[in-house]
Amino acid sequence: xxxxxxxxxxxxxxxxxxxxxxxxxxxxxxxxxxxxxxxxxxxxxxxxxxxxxxxxxxxxxxxxxxxxxxxxxxxxxxxxxxxxxxxxxxxxxxxxxxxxxxxxxxxxxxxx
Amino acid sequence: xxxxxxxxxxxxxxxxxxxxxxxxxxxxxxxxxxxxxxxxxxxxxxxxxxxxxxxxxxxxxxxxxxxxxxxxxxxxxxxxxxxxxxxxxxxxxxxxxxxxxxxxxxxxxxxxx
Numbered sequence: 363x364x365x366x367x368x369x370x371x372x373x374x375x376x377x378x379x380x381x382x383x384x385x386x387x388x389x390x391x392x393x394x395x396x397x398x399x400x401x402x403x404x405x406x407x408x409x410x411x412x413x414x415x416x417x418x419x420x421x422x423x424x425x426x427x428x429x430x431x432x433x434x435x436x437x438x439x440x441x442x443x444x445x446x447x448x449x450x451x452x453x454x455x456x457x458x459x460x461x462x463x464x465x466x467x468x469x470x471x472x473x474x
Numbered sequence: 475x476x477x478x479x480x481x482x483x484x485x486x487x488x489x490x491x492x493x494x495x496x497x498x499x500x501x502x503x504x505x506x507x508x509x510x511x512x513x514x515x516x517x518x519x520x521x522x523x524x525x526x527x528x529x530x531x532x533x534x535x536x537x538x539x540x541x542x543x544x545x546x547x548x549x550x551x552x553x554x555x556x557x558x559x560x561x562x563x564x565x566x567x568x569x570x571x572x573x574x575x576x577x578x579x580x581x582x583x584x585x586x587x
């Protein structure tokens with residue numbers, strides 16, 4: 363069973379700080395990596411995807427991938443109370459090709 | 475914009491009833507997925523489909539079946555609902571192969587009494 367591990371949190375950060383969310387995965391063959399944000403009672407929405415080792419920036423968000431360490435992270439700069447949500451890490455599965463394996467999510471709380 | 479819709483936001487059914495959850499996507503996506511989400515357990519894949527009339531079991535298919543007669547529509551069927559199927563059900567779709575981005579519908583919160 364392929365696994366994606368996330369610290370469940372909650373991770374609490376003050377407004378304006380950098381929030382760092384981490385994810386490890388077990389499938390060395392995984393090629394695609396995604397971060398979703400899910401507000402309470404809502405469905406997941408895509409924040410970013412990353413395919414290559416290194417950093418990818420989009421506004422206040424930066425995704426970091428290290429395939430050798432099987433580690434992907436999401437940094438949120440200048441955190442806002444509206445960033446308070448559950449963040450799901452998802453990793454492509456080589457079984458069946460089209461599937462994603464999701465972590466259980468990290469709860470982020472940004473305090474104003 | 476990709477749009478994935480689900481037939482109901484909230485549904486209450488009784489034990490033993492047959493339940494149909496419908497999902498429709500409007501972006502001509504090849505792949506469609508059904509998940510359930512429970513606190514502490516994350517998203518668990520029930521079934522997925524990569525083409526019309528094609529289906530594959532996910533991680534927790536027991537007690538469920540699916541139907542995909544048209545490309546845009548993917549139905550989840552609970553043959554005989556049980557209380558342990560009370561959950562949030564999420565439908566998603568993606569364009570192609572290789573772990574492409576999945577887009578989610580709003581979800582159906584099903585309660586089985």
